[in-house]
Amino acid sequence: MKIDSGSTAWLLVSTALVLLMTPGVAFFYGGMTRAKSVLNMMMMSFASIAVVGMIWVLYGYSLAFGDGGGLSAIIGGFGDAGLVGLEKAATADDGSGVPQLVFVAFQATFAIITVALISGAAAERAKFGAWLVFTAVWATLVYLPIAHWVWWSDGDDKAGWIFDLGALDFAGGTVVHINSGVAALALALVLGRRRHWPKDPGRPHNLPFVLLGAALLWFGWFGFNAGSAVAANETAAVAFLNTLVATCAAGFSWIVVEKLRDGAFTTLGMASGIVAGLVAITPACAFVTPVGAIALGLIAGAVCAFAVGLKYKLGYDDSLDVVGVHMVGGIVGALLIGVLATTAVNDGGADGLLAGGGLSLLGKQAVAVLATLAYSFVATFVIAKVIDLVMGLRVSEDEELAGIDSGTHAETAYDFGGVPSGTASAVAAPRPSPAASDGGAPAAKKVEADA
Template sequence: MKIDSGGTAWMLTSSALVLLMTPGLAFFYGGMSRAKSVLNMMMMSFVSIAVVGMAWVVYGYSLAFGDGGPVGSFIGGFGDLGLVGLEKAATAGDGTGVPQLVFAAFQATFAIITVALISGAVADRAKFGAWVVFSLAWVTLVYFPIAHWVWWTDGKGASGWLFDLGALDFAGGTVVHINAGVAALALVLVLGRRNGWPREPMRPHNLPFVLLGAGLLWFGWFGFNAGSALSSGATAAVAFVNTLAAACAAAVAWIVVEKLRDGASTTLGIASGIVAGLVAVTPACAFVTPLGAIAIGLVAGAVCAFAVSLKYKLGYDDALDVVGVHMVGGIVGALLIGLLATTAVNGAGADGLLAGGGFGLLGKQAVAVLATLAYSFVVTLVIAKVIDLVMGFRISVDDEAAGIDGTVHAETAYDFGSIRAGIGSGAGATAAPHVRAAETAAKKVEAEGTAAEKAEAKKVEAKK
């Protein structure tokens, strides 16, 4: 087996970087959650690694990147089950490729984070067991087929139907972000609103966690985008720089919108802007110039900053803005390829409208966006409905009010009891009365809030 050792080293590094994005997402989502559901939110990301990782090795890679024969335009076959026979295969036979197993590992990390992204929409209220079943069903019936449509080619003329159409998606605008975003919308419609939303404020409980998560996501995203070049050459360099540029531009755009609209720029805003820019540039990162990447970031940052408020107007409870950032940001990036792409950057791409290519590429991008939206939404809706009917997808009213961490996982993120136990000796003794008074007031507020949540939830159930 002849391989490019430099490219292989970069792909191994990129695979690790992309895998790190899912724990990063756990911090990002965990910080945005309420204190009583942070562990559940993080657990949903980590169990996605476990479930999807196993499925990918057993049959996922074969369905997404295998040859499906007569139905090869839509789904792969079973020729690579268990990755058997790939141990000594390379992605190219002339010594310019990487080991097939390295490519399989890299793509596994994409499938993992796509599933994890969906979880943010249903914070506080999804049964953990139901989420595990959903993860396996969704990655099998939705992710694997769409990945095959967009990315599979045998190099001999056979390919997925969107690849054959000429739609461009370098690193996952359709496959990952639009796919996860619209699936999140479908799942939210099945589970319904959190008790008390939108009447009660449900603010992030730990903004430092959000910033840490955004930083880890940004760090890993360089592997996500530049690693998709499958080599360490010029294409990877373009994708790397564009990933930086778009995220910076989107962060600025988001906090400017916040300042003009709300009077203040926030840490949550800059973190969300960074992610929005990364999402939007993902499909375009190897097909546009750095100035084009800045344009994509500016548009995505501003558009997504407004899009996250649509849930209040339309009434769907997307808890952590998966729809507003990932679906909307993915659509922005995919469509802007049709305007800004240029073969001067990447000869394997195409010229968009502004590079003299006409409307052809824009039309192909629109087809890819619409196909992903339609297929993912419908199939996700069916999967979620079936799970809800068979085993129930939502926790009880009382469990939600008490907090899903304690009722489902028998854990809490913050052990305030041990802090209280330490008060009463030494320097802490003089402050104990003040601390006890503050604790009493906090418990009263918490009890009133829990009682209000339960009463509101029971009213909703009574109406049903």
């Protein structure tokens, strides 16, 4: 098939946009941590790029998007391991007119960011070496099978079992967000609480970093969602617009809830609402109208604003609210497809409840959500437990209190008063405390953060 230069150019740009999202996660998460551990937090995202990028070429793409023979409903095979032969494959098998390797690179960026998102639940207490091992094992045993279930089809009689079921996930509500969110919950439970939590929930040390991260995520997300059309066409256009308006609605509804509940519109709330909207619209972006996208965003922003506070009631230390934003936001978006989807927007989808489709699609979405939650949670818990037993997941108490940056990386993000970097005294130097929300904790629990 002849290469479609327009679609190829769009997917190349989209691939770069999605890769940029992982540094966006690094800034978003880094700004939310304490000053003494910000470099470690950001390094966890960049390490995900390094590890998953290599895995994707060696065997990841083959297992996620390859034919597994008799196991094709569950996992792909090793026929494309090392991408041998794909260098000369002019176009992908889907008829898009896009070179095979461009699609491979595009999907690699999805696997990378999914792993990076999990790191927010392990902030300020996970060993960096253990995180590297976790990244490789989790991507292999959890991400690759779920991606295959949801997205793989040979176009004839074989497909991943969720794809074959007819559940819809355009750009990763189950594969990326529910998957990473519930994995974050399992990892947080194995790691245990930070030593100062919940008495001192911790406050963002750099809110401009958080806003910068949210901006980079929003910018890159247009490639994430609209790029998933794998073409420069009408589907990409509706996904692009829906990504814009749903995110606007979610940011708005989050800060309204925050004002009514806590008495203030916060920058952290706006940034968190933006991400919640992006998460929720991801699976639905090509299946709902722009008005439906606004409704979805309003619901997701409000629900996630309440959900991030559940950790204080239930007692799990999800440091940076991966569960409340990504797991809950992903569930909201995936299920609302069953309500708001319409073939008037995309005849490749299905009609939801409001478009006269009945409860059929909603039921399929619920099955996909539950399967992702169950498999990812159990597998992640086992992986984390094994790594903890073999090499230990958590840093020592002294390193946690002093800050992981100096102990693990021999660096500090800030040089206070000319104190040499890489020393505990540099990290412990006094600094102004930001006046910011703690991301969902009741006002009574807001305390002065240490350095």
